[in-house]
Structure formats: structure tokens, C-alpha cells
Amino acid sequence: MREINLPVTRYYGSKRKLVGRIWSEIENLDLAFDSVLDLFGGTAIFSYYAKVMGKKVIYNDIFSFNTAIGRKLIQQTSNDLSYEEALALLQPNPDYLYKKIIQENFRNIYFTDAENEQIDIFIQNANELKDENKRLSAYYILFQSCIIKRPYNLFHRNNLNMRLNYNGGNFGNKKTWERSFEELFERFLKELDEFTFDNGRDNLAVNFNALDCQETADLIYIDPPYFSSSRNHTTYHAKYHFLEGLANYDKIIDHINHAKNNKEITINKSDHFEKSATFLADLERIVRRYNDSIIVISYRNNGIPSVQSINDLLVLCRPDRRVHTLDLGLYGYALNKGNQFNSEFLIIGTNNII
Structure with missing residues (x-):
């Protein structure tokens, strides 16, 4: 796995410690893609990694403050302040x-x-x-x-x-x-x-609810909000x-x-992807929209809905594709370091696995 120096993120649920492994698992499937849409961009860590790897990157987030960060790190190429x-x-x-x-x-x-x-x-x-x-x-x-x-x-x-x-x-x-x-x-x-750097691509950062984002790419990365089964959301x-x-x-x-x-x-403030009762229906709308793209969903094992439910949804929406569910192993979040049962999963649906 290539060592890449990344911005330090302090965002809840950031994938900074895992993004290298996530990228390696995608590469291990020999997936052919030139562009990436990071639909729940957050701190832009996945987008930034994709930018370093030379991809055309589209960052999206519902929040204006996150989008400003995305525009700085992904769309812009220098700091002039x-x-x-x-x-x-x-x-x-x-x-x-x-x-x-x-x-x-x-x-x-x-x-x-x-x-x-x-x-x-x-x-x-x-x-x-x-x-x-x-x-x-x-x-x-x-x-x-x-x-x-x-x-x-x-x-x-x-x-x-x-x-x-x-x-x-x-x-x-x-x-x-x-x-x-x-x-x-x-x-x-x-x-x-x-x-801040230039990777030679025309990268973009946009500010939409994930359900309303009309941008597209070869690979859609989905890292949605997570609902713990053990405490109030x-x-x-x-x-x-x-x-x-x-x-x-x-x-x-x-x-x-x-x-x-x-x-x-x-x-x-929005209810989209913030209510467990409607989560799967919202996710299905997104998956069906990007039928021609590789879908990569990042999720955790002890959430609601379950990893299996998300896997079943992807199989239902993409019956002609292969779906791989990959356990990335134990991972302690900063606010929950003592929980040794946390595990990150990648659920990948594609039609061009070699």
C-alpha cells in the first residue's frame, strides 16, 4: 500500500486511517476507472486520496462549510493567503x-x-x-x-x-x-x-444533498451517516x-x-440519510441512479441498517453485477477506542471485475 501524506482530519467518522486500505481493495479488484464522485465528501479524505492518485475528482457534500474545505483541497491547486x-x-x-x-x-x-x-x-x-x-x-x-x-x-x-x-x-x-x-x-x-496541489485534472467541489446531486463519474464512493445500534443517533x-x-x-x-x-x-438541516427508517430507501435511489458506474459503499458492522441489508440492496439493484463485501478489520474511532468489535466493510458492485 502506497504511503501518502494526508491532511489531518478531526471529523467524526473520518476515513483518514483507512483510506489507503480502501483504495488498495478497490485496486485489487482491477477496476478500470478514471473519475471519482465522492457523494458524502465530509473532510474530503477519499477525494484527496483520489486526487493524489491522478483521478478526476468530484467532491460533494450537503454542508456549505465542508464544501468550502472541498473546494480548497480538491478544486483549488494552491494557497495564496x-x-x-x-x-x-x-x-x-x-x-x-x-x-x-x-x-x-x-x-x-x-x-x-x-x-x-x-x-x-x-x-x-x-x-x-x-x-x-x-x-x-x-x-x-x-x-x-x-x-x-x-x-x-x-x-x-x-x-x-x-x-x-x-x-x-x-x-x-x-x-x-x-x-x-x-x-x-x-x-x-x-x-x-x-x-494544495495540481494533479493536472479539472476537479470540482459541489454542494448538494446526495439525493439531488446530478454529477456522475466512473466510480461513486458512498460513505453515508452511520446509525449506531447501541446509542441514540x-x-x-x-x-x-x-x-x-x-x-x-x-x-x-x-x-x-x-x-x-x-x-x-x-x-x-435535513432528514435525508439521518433517519434509520428511511436510510435504505434513500440509498436505493442513489444506487439506481448510477447504474452505469462502479458503486463503492463504506459502512460499519454494528450499524442500523446492517451491512447485510446494504449488501442485499446492492444485489437487488444490480442483479447483473458482481457484489463484493470486504471486511477491513477492526478499527477504533477516536471517540470509541475501547470498542474492539468495530469493523469497517466495503460493499462494491461492478460489471468489470477481471
Whole structure:
């Protein structure tokens, strides 16, 4: 398996540790494909790997903040934002009347008062950048910094107190949580300088619900939300709603759920692939749409619906194709390292296996 240096992702369920093995299993089947559609793109790890491997890549994600990351890493080929320019975005322009949406609505929820003020100023300054390359770089470093400063790297709880009052134990990284935006921006700009590149292909990043995406490719990679059989399901929207709000800053005020303690921002909240009862029906719509493409579905063994149910669905939709179900072995997610029964499966349907 080829060693490829990948961006560090902090996204729940990221396949960063597995993407090399996933790619190797696809290659082992001698599949012929030149283009890839990553339908649930997330942190863009699979898309990025495919880009490194010289494929034409189409990244898709329902969330605006993820799509901004996808456009930066997949569609664009360089980082033009300097560290000095990034620091300048933290400074208020005396001729601009700034909104205080984060300061006034999210006090004591996710970040400190001083950090909330910095976020308000930075995102509004970034939105004024005319250069798309620099604007997307600014979004990237802000989103990554906000994630890394959060306990669990998530936003579904108003647990700033956990960060501020943490005094050691089995969980947490107090030193990272308390790093300044200035320090983190330098770190993530270095990542962009390292990981943005041109693979010679006309790559694309789009922003659609997976059911509405009309893009196509030789290989469709599907890494859908996962429903655990052992606990209540927390949607990806709930986990990252704050970042989706920042990506749609001017709409936040009209979409705050004040009934929730964490004041969830409801922008782009969707039931598609977020309800186990309708999951298989949604998946069937996608599989039938891409009848001429290789289908690769990544899923876990202890989810609802089961791996067998997804396998049976692919057989039903593709009766003239061969379906391979591959167990990639045990895998401990960052928030569930003690669960030794987790296993990742690939379910692949194709008509050109040699």
C-alpha cells in the first residue's frame, strides 16, 4: 500500500486511517476507472486520496462549510493567503460596522467572549475578500481552528465549561484547546501550503444533498451517516451546525433554535440519510441512479441498517453485477477506542471485475 501524506482530519467518522486500505481493495479488484464522485465528501479524505492518485475528482457534500474545505483541497491547486493576511482578518476595520452575532447569541456555549469576538470579526472580514483562493483559505483555517479548540471536536453540546475547568484525566487536550487563533492559523496555513496541489485534472467541489446531486463519474464512493445500534443517533448537522452557521453567517439570526441549550443553528438541516427508517430507501435511489458506474459503499458492522441489508440492496439493484463485501478489520474511532468489535466493510458492485 502506497504511503501518502494526508491532511489531518478531526471529523467524526473520518476515513483518514483507512483510506489507503480502501483504495488498495478497490485496486485489487482491477477496476478500470478514471473519475471519482465522492457523494458524502465530509473532510474530503477519499477525494484527496483520489486526487493524489491522478483521478478526476468530484467532491460533494450537503454542508456549505465542508464544501468550502472541498473546494480548497480538491478544486483549488494552491494557497495564496499569507500568515500576515490571516492575522489582519482578525483586526476590525474602523470603517466597517460589524455584526456581533456570535458574541450576542453564543456566550458561554462554545468559545470564550474574546474568541467569539475574534470569530465575528474574522468571518465578516473573510466574506469581504474578493479573491476566492484567499477567501477559501480563510474559511479553511477558521473552521479547522474552531474544531480543534472544541472538546470532542464537536458542537452538539454547550460544554465550554468542560474546556475551561478541565484539570486532567483520561480525556482532553487542554493545551490544544487554549491555543490562540493566531497560533492555530499559522499551523493550518502550513497545512494548506503542503496539501494544495495540481494533479493536472479539472476537479470540482459541489454542494448538494446526495439525493439531488446530478454529477456522475466512473466510480461513486458512498460513505453515508452511520446509525449506531447501541446509542441514540446524533446527526452530523447537530455535530457541526456551528460551522455551517459560520459558512452562512448572515443567515444565523433567523435559524437559531433557542429551545436548545446549545442553540443549534438549523441552516441546511435535513432528514435525508439521518433517519434509520428511511436510510435504505434513500440509498436505493442513489444506487439506481448510477447504474452505469462502479458503486463503492463504506459502512460499519454494528450499524442500523446492517451491512447485510446494504449488501442485499446492492444485489437487488444490480442483479447483473458482481457484489463484493470486504471486511477491513477492526478499527477504533477516536471517540470509541475501547470498542474492539468495530469493523469497517466495503460493499462494491461492478460489471468489470477481471
